[in-house]
Amino acid sequence: MGKTELLIVIILFNILFVMFIVAVMVYIINYRQRKKEYLNEIEMKNELHQRELLSTQLEIQQATMQQIGRELHDNIGQKLTLVSLYVQQMLYENKAPEASERIDQVSQIINQSLQDLRSLSKTLTDDNINQKEIITLIQEEVDNTNSFRKCKVSFEHNFSQLDLGFVHKNVLLRITQEFIQNSIKHSGCQNIFINLNTSEDILWELTICDDGKGFDTKKVTSNGIGLTNMKNRAEIIGAQFSLESKENEGTTLHIIFKKQS
Structure with a gap:
């Protein structure tokens, strides 16, 4: 062989070798790309499954609460009403002043308990979340908190109307309730500020902050202020969650849900 x-043989061998290397690299790149796409697809399916599971859990929870409310009204409520009638009859028939006074006290306690029970039953059976807009639900929570005069809660928004499904409204309302309760219980705050806004790329953006004593977020445990619970609620619907707090500087919660393209 000349x-x-x-x-020529060496050149052909080198060309074939280079082509082989390129083919292997292309295969590896394609394999990694397909693997990445597969993992992303699995992750998206898992997220979708979690969201559907949350929606189902919330619907079951709502149905259960409504059933409990109906049972309270139809069963225990009727029995308390009957007891109240019996006590009133005893009060009417009893002639001893001392006994009558005690019977009257018992009657007042029963009537107050019956009133509280009816109020609780109405709360459980009243499908507030489905029937009302989130703006109204949050405002009612704010008004209810302010009525106790433990701190001042302010609510602002830039929505004329915000139509959300049950899951989103439930998540927003529960997170708001939990933040308010935790702030009042743990932070010693005087003010809580709630903002719910929208923009060009954002469907809704919830910001809640207080002027309490704050805390070290690195030291928060599962038994703390419910940070994990609020975070999980936000992440299940695909919202971005952040919470910042420093000692003596208050706490700020920020949740963003972007518009779906």
Whole structure:
């Protein structure tokens, strides 16, 4: 074999070797890309499954609460009403002043308990979340908190109307309730500020902050202020969650849900 033929063989071998290396690299790149797409698809399916599971759990929870409310009204409520009538009859028939006074006290306690029971039953059976807009639900929570005069809660928004499904409204309302309760219980705050806004790329953006004593977020445990619970609620619907707090500087909660493209 001459030098020319040997050179051609070497060149062909090098070309084939390079082509083989390129083919292997292309295969590896395609494999990694397909693997990444597969993992992303699995992750998206898991997220979708979690959201559907949350929606189902919330619907079951709502149905259960409504059933409990109906049972309270139809069963225990009727029995308390009957007891109240019996006590009133005893009060009417009893002639001893001392006994009558005690019977009257018992009657007042029963009537107050019956009133509280009816109020609780109405709360459980009244489908507030489905029937009302989130703006109204949050405002009612604010008004209810302010009525106790433990701290001042302010609510602002830039929505004329915000139509959300049950899951989103439930998540927003429960997170708001939990933040308010935790702030009052743990932070010693005087003010809580709630903002719910929208923009070009954001469907809704919830910001809640207080002027309490704050805390070290690195030291928060599962038994703390419910940070994990609020975070899980936000993440299940695909919202971005952040919470910042420093000692003596208050706490700020920020949740963003972007518009779906």
